[in-house]
Amino acid sequence: MLTLENMREVVKNLIDKTREREVPWQPEEESLRAERVGDGLRLPVTFASNSFVAFYAHSIIRFKRQFERTEVSSVFVFQGRAGETLGVWQLFPGDPDWQLASDLYDAIVNQMQERLGEQGMPLLLKDILNGPVQSAVEERQEDLRSQEFFRWVAGYWMLTFFRGEVGLREDLRIDENGAYFTQRRGTTPYFFLRDVYYDPEARNVSFAKVFATGTKQGKVRQREVLEISEDGKKLSGYAQHDGHKLIYSRLTKEEAGW
Numbered sequence: 001m002l003t004l005e006n007m008r009e010v011v012k013n014l015i016d017k018t019r020e021r022e023v024p025w026q027p028e029e030e031s032l033r034a035e036r037v038g039d040g041l042r043l044p045v046t047f048a049s050n051s052f053v054a055f056y057a058h059s060i061i062r063f064k065r066q067f068e069r070t071e072v073s074s075v076f077v078f079q080g081r082a083g084e085t086l087g088v089w090q091l092f093p094g095d096p097d098w099q100l101a102s103d104l105y106d107a108i109v110n111q112m113q114e115r116l117g118e119q120g121m122p123l124l125l126k127d128i129l130n131g132p133v134q135s136a137v138e139e140r141q142e143d144l145r146s147q148e149f150f151r152w153v154a155g156y157w158m159l160t161f162f163r164g165e166v167g168l169r170e171d172l173r174i175d176e177n178g179a180y181f182t183q184r185r186g187t188t189p190y191f192f193l194r195d196v197y198y199d200p201e202a203r204n205v206s207f208a209k210v211f212a213t214g215t216k217q218g219k220v221r222q223r224e225v226l227e228i229s230e231d232g233k234k235l236s237g238y239a240q241h242d243g244h245k246l247i248y249s250r251l252t253k254e255e256a257g258w
Contacts, residue, residue, distance in 0.1 A: 002078055002087030011076065011089075011100050014061070018107040025052045025108050028062070052108055057081070065105050065240075067225060072243035074101035093243045094164070102242045109241070149198035149205060150178045152232075156256035162245040171256060180209065183258060188213060191221060203228040205235070 002010075017023045028051040051064040062077040071092070078087040091101045159170040171183040172190075180191040189212040196207045205228060209221040224246060226237035235248035 004089070007076060007078065007087050007089045008097060008100070010061075010078065011097075011104060015100065015103050015107055018104060018111060021111060021114075023054050023111075024056075025054050025063075025111060027051070027112075028053050059086070063104065063108070065101075067238075067240070072238055072240075074098075074105065076101075093245075098243075106241065145198045146178065146196040148200070149196050149207075150174070150176050150193070152200070153193075156251040156253055156258065157235075158249045158251055158256075160247045160249070161239075167247075171251075171258075173256070173258065178207075179212065183256075195223075200228075203230070 014023060018025065051062060053063075054061045058081050060079040060081065060083070062075075062079070064075045064077075066073055066075060074091045076087075076089040077085065078089075079085055091098050153174050154176045156171075156173050159172055160167040161170065162168070173181045173183075174193070175181070178193040178196070179189040180193060181187070182190050191209040192212050193207045194210045196205070198205045204226070206223060206225045208223045211217050211219050211221055222239045222241050224237060224239055226235040226246065226248070228235055233250045235246075237246055238244060239246060
C-alpha cells in the first residue's frame with residue numbers, strides 16, 4: 001500500500017506533468033450522469049464536478065472533486081492496472097495539502113479547456129444528458145428559472161468571501177437582468193450571472209459569474225453553489241474551483257449606503 005508521503009509525492013509530480021500536458025487525463029464515464037447529492041442539492045452538470053482518470057501501463061489514477069451540500073473535498077484513488085486499490089487520499093479545505101488538490105484540479109481543467117474549448121465540455125456534457133437537441137420547451141423553462149431567480153435576488157448584498165479563515169467583504173448590487181455591480185465600480189457591471197440553476201423549493205441555487213467588461217469579458221470567473229436560508233436573507237456555500245467559502249447577506253438600500 002502507498003504511504004501518505006508516497007501519495008503526496010505522486011500528486012506533486014502529477015501537477016507538473018499535467019501542466020506540461022503529459023498526463024492522459026480523461027473524464028470518467030460515470031461523470032456524465034447528473035448528480036443528486038445530499039437531501040436535495042442538485043448540482044449543475046459541468047466538468048467542474050466530475051471525476052477524471054489517467055491510465056498508465058502499470059497503474060490507474062483517479063481524481064474527483066466532490067460536493068456534499070456546502071462541503072467540498074478532493075479524492076485521489078491509486079490503483080494497479082488490474083484495478084486493485086493501492087491507496088486512497090481524501091482532502092478538505094484547510095488541510096495542509098489542500099493546495100496540492102486545488103493546483104491539480106486547476107491544471108486538469110485547463111487541459112480540458114484546451115482540448116474542447118472553454119465552453120466545450122459543459123456543452124458536451126449537457127448534450128449527452130439532454131439528447132442531440134434540447135427542446136424549445138426545455139430552453140424556455142431554463143430561461144424562466146433564471147428570470148425567477150434574478151427577480152428574487154435583485155437588490156443589495158454584502159458578500160463575505162474567505163481566504164482560509166480570513167473573511168473579506170464586497171458590497172454589491174444585482175439587478176433584475178442578473179447584472180452584478182460592486183460599490184467600488186459604481187454603475188459599470190463587474191459580472192453577469194449566467195447558467196443559473198435555481199430550485200426555490202430545495203432552497204438551492206448555482207450560477208456562473210461571467211466577466212462583464214475588460215480583457216476577460218465573457219470568461220467565467222467562477223461557479224458558485226449556494227444554499228438559501230429559510231428567511232431568504234443569506235446565501236451560503238462555496239466556489240466550485242477551489243472550495244473557498246462564500247456568504248451573501250441581504251441588505252436594505254439604507255444599510256448598503258449606495
